[in-house]
Amino acid sequence: MHIPDGYLSLQTSVPALAAMTPVWAVALNKVKKAVNLRQIPLLALCSAFSFVIMMFNIPLGASSVHAVGAVLIAIIMGPWAACIAVSVALIIQAFLFGDGGILAIGANCFNMAFAMPFTGYAIYKLVSGESKMLSRRSSIGIFLGSFTGMNIAALLTAIEFGIQPLLFKAADGTPLYGFYPLSVSVPAIMFEHLLIAGPIEGIVTLSAVAYLVKFNPQIFLKSLNTSTDTAKSVLSEYRNFIIGLTVLIFAAPLGLIATGTAWGEWGTEEIQEMLGYIPQGFAKLSNTWSAMLPDYSVPGLDKSFFQSSTGYILSGIIGVAMIFTVMFISSKLITKKEN
Amino acid sequence: MNKPGTALHSSPIPMWLLQDSQQQNTVPVKQHLNTGFIRRTLAEVSRIIQNDFLTEKYARQSGLLQGIHPAVKLTTFMFYMVFSSLTQQLLTLVFLAVIGGAMGWLSGLRFGSMVKRVWLILPLITLILSFPAATNIFIKGQPLIIFYHQAGFDALLPDFPKSLYITSTGILMIVKMSLRIGVSISFGYVLAMTTPWTAITRSLRIFKLPRLAVMLLDMTYRFIFVLSKVAIEMFEARLLRTVGKISGRENRRFVSNGIASLFLKANHLGDEIFSAMICRGYTGEPVTSQPFKFSKNDILWLINHLLITLILLAGEFIYA
Numbered sequence: 001m002h003i004p005d006g007y008l009s010l011q012t013s014v015p016a017l018a019a020m021t022p023v024w025a026v027a028l029n030k031v032k033k034a035v036n037l038r039q040i041p042l043l044a045l046c047s048a049f050s051f052v053i054m055m056f057n058i059p060l061g062a063s064s065v066h067a068v069g070a071v072l073i074a075i076i077m078g079p080w081a082a083c084i085a086v087s088v089a090l091i092i093q094a095f096l097f098g099d100g101g102i103l104a105i106g107a108n109c110f111n112m113a114f115a116m117p118f119t120g121y122a123i124y125k126l127v128s129g130e131s132k133m134l135s136r137r138s139s140i141g142i143f144l145g146s147f148t149g150m151n152i153a154a155l156l157t158a159i160e161f162g163i164q165p166l167l168f169k170a171a172d173g174t175p176l177y178g179f180y181p182l183s184v185s186v187p188a189i190m191f192e193h194l195l196i197a198g199p200i201e202g203i204v205t206l207s208a209v210a211y212l213v214k215f216n217p218q219i220f221l222k223s224l225n226t227s228t229d230t231a232k233s234v235l236s237e238y239r240n241f242i243i244g245l246t247v248l249i250f251a252a253p254l255g256l257i258a259t260g261t262a263w264g265e266w267g268t269e270e271i272q273e274m275l276g277y278i279p280q281g282f283a284k285l286s287n288t289w290s291a292m293l294p295d296y297s298v299p300g301l302d303k304s305f306f307q308s309s310t311g312y313i314l315s316g317i318i319g320v321a322m323i324f325t326v327m328f329i330s331s332k333l334i335t336k337k338e339n
Numbered sequence: 340m341n342k343p344g345t346a347l348h349s350s351p352i353p354m355w356l357l358q359d360s361q362q363q364n365t366v367p368v369k370q371h372l373n374t375g376f377i378r379r380t381l382a383e384v385s386r387i388i389q390n391d392f393l394t395e396k397y398a399r400q401s402g403l404l405q406g407i408h409p410a411v412k413l414t415t416f417m418f419y420m421v422f423s424s425l426t427q428q429l430l431t432l433v434f435l436a437v438i439g440g441a442m443g444w445l446s447g448l449r450f451g452s453m454v455k456r457v458w459l460i461l462p463l464i465t466l467i468l469s470f471p472a473a474t475n476i477f478i479k480g481q482p483l484i485i486f487y488h489q490a491g492f493d494a495l496l497p498d499f500p501k502s503l504y505i506t507s508t509g510i511l512m513i514v515k516m517s518l519r520i521g522v523s524i525s526f527g528y529v530l531a532m533t534t535p536w537t538a539i540t541r542s543l544r545i546f547k548l549p550r551l552a553v554m555l556l557d558m559t560y561r562f563i564f565v566l567s568k569v570a571i572e573m574f575e576a577r578l579l580r581t582v583g584k585i586s587g588r589e590n591r592r593f594v595s596n597g598i599a600s601l602f603l604k605a606n607h608l609g610d611e612i613f614s615a616m617i618c619r620g621y622t623g624e625p626v627t628s629q630p631f632k633f634s635k636n637d638i639l640w641l642i643n644h645l646l647i648t649l650i651l652l653a654g655e656f657i658y659a
Binding site: 007028031041051056058059063096098173180181204334335 | 394549561
């Protein structure tokens with residue numbers, strides 16, 4: 001479920017990051033404000049815990065699946081702590097292990113560190129109410145909470161994939177980023193999560209909670225639950241914030257539909273249209289380049305395929321050689337200074 | 340005398356003693372003991388520690404990236420990642436892949452393992468998974484490989500596509516997508532291998548990330564090793580003690596209990612570390628050491644990448 005870079009357009013990953021920023025700010029503030037100082041090392045340990053359990057393989061037949069554990073942490077430590085713990089784990093994974101893209105950190109955190117623990121926790125609280133831990137009612141709540149949390153995260157991932165071919169395509173309709181529309185991405189991802197990963201996450205969360213209740217029941221009393229927030233009070237306390245966020249999330253990609261051409265596809269005509277004129281430098285540059293390499297041609301124009309692809313490959317070789325020369329020289333200069 | 344599952348044998352020597360020992364070893368472990376999930380977990384968790392060793396090794400070498408301010412590195416890499424995400428030019432993506440590779444090579448990273456870690460996993464998987472998308476059903480374009488054309492399925496399946504072929508645009512698009520993924524991973528890999536995590540987090544202070552967040556990222560990284568070690572010991576102990584077939588249910592319970600007991604250990608450690616911090620004068624305000632100083636190398640580096648960016652932009656405009 002870790003989305004790598006390249007699957008999402010920048011126009012999806014940046015709004016997701018923008019949506020996550022206030023969430024992180026509120027979560028950090030909550031932790032900071034809480035009187036109990038011991039929370040900081042505990043929170044770091046929780047993040048490390050979240051990181052490590054994401055590597056655990058849960059056996060399923062001859063194969064195995066991964067757990068996320070966000071709802072488990074939310075049940076023990078509260079959803080805000082879970083949000084921070086899972087976010088930190090995801091950020092470290094993205095930077096150091098390449099699990100999930102660096103640009104996609106916002107989207108991944110939104111799915112797994114925000115939507116997952118909060119929905120999971122809300123459902124757990126709604127179902128279990130004030131019932132005793134591990135009573136039948138709260139057990140169902142724990143299972144349903146983690147099952148739904150996992151599936152919400154998966155659904156969001158599927159939607160983020162699925163809107164790519166809808167929103168970001170070239171003028172001729174060729175999709176630029178993801179290629180599978182919602183009709184493919186949602187069933188493909190949800191089938192697996194509804195039937196396999198979701199129930200497994202539910203079972204694992206439930207039995208982990210059962211173990212904790214058995215061996216260390218006081219953990220649920222002294223825990224990081226910054227707030228004894230029930231799902232309701234979370235909703236009412238942050239109502240405006242949540243509404244604003246929802247609007248932002250839906251508005252951000254919509255605004256981009258209208259932009260037309262993707263960045264980097266601007267021909268000189270489009271620049272002229274956008275700016276009203278062609279910057280002198282661009283015109284010159286483009287002329288100089290065409291003059292320097294007269295045999296160049298643009299693929300798809302009247303020249304033959306062979307000619308144009310030769311041109312393309314040739315410019316590729318020239319470009320690589322230029323880049324490499326520049327890098328090599330500067331590297332020699334930099335490492336020389338070092339020594 | 341006869342073990343269950345072995346055929347009756349007239350000899351007084353048990354069947355299993357007569358068997359070739361080599362033959363015994365070839366019995367697939369996974370099928371009989373069901374320890375695949377333990378091995379996979381051990382492999383994944385040990386990768387964390389392995390990764391840190393590699394970073395330590397590479398970050399100490401003298402090379403191109405080792406001499407650059409982490410914040411400058413981070414900015415440059417983010418810029419290239421954004422560039423790769425925005426460009427639609429195959430050429431630019433190839434250039435960016437070359438830049439990532441060259442950076443690694445000039446910083447003394449092993450080329451083979453870099454190719455393996457960066458290009459042979461996710462980009463390849465993506466290429467294979469996206470292959471159906473290269474057909475005319477998802478991406479229209481010139482036919483390249485035709486599976487069938489104008490076939491009459493109308494009578495049987497009216498909704499079935501009349502033609503199915505791989506389009507040249509489709510191939511181009513999926514190749515670009517895989518390249519984009521590889522480019523992003525290669526910059527991430529090069530950054531992670533040449534920069535200790537604490538240097539990355541300290542440089543994040545320059546970007547005005549709150550101190551608390553930086554402290555959290557730093558501490559978490561250290562605790563990951565502590566908890567990884569606990570997890571490895573837990574799974575190793577289980578692996579060594581696994582005899583006979585264990586049901587999937589029992590194995591799942593083992594993992595859940597493992598998760599819970601890992602949490603208890605983390606919780607206990609949290610208390611102890613907090614006490615240790617208080618003893619050392621912690622007041623609740625995190626103190627971070629001074630960020631690194633910028634040097635002339637960083638200016639050289641920036642000029643270098645300004646030039647490269649110009650080359651990339653030139654390519655963009657020629658083929659725009």
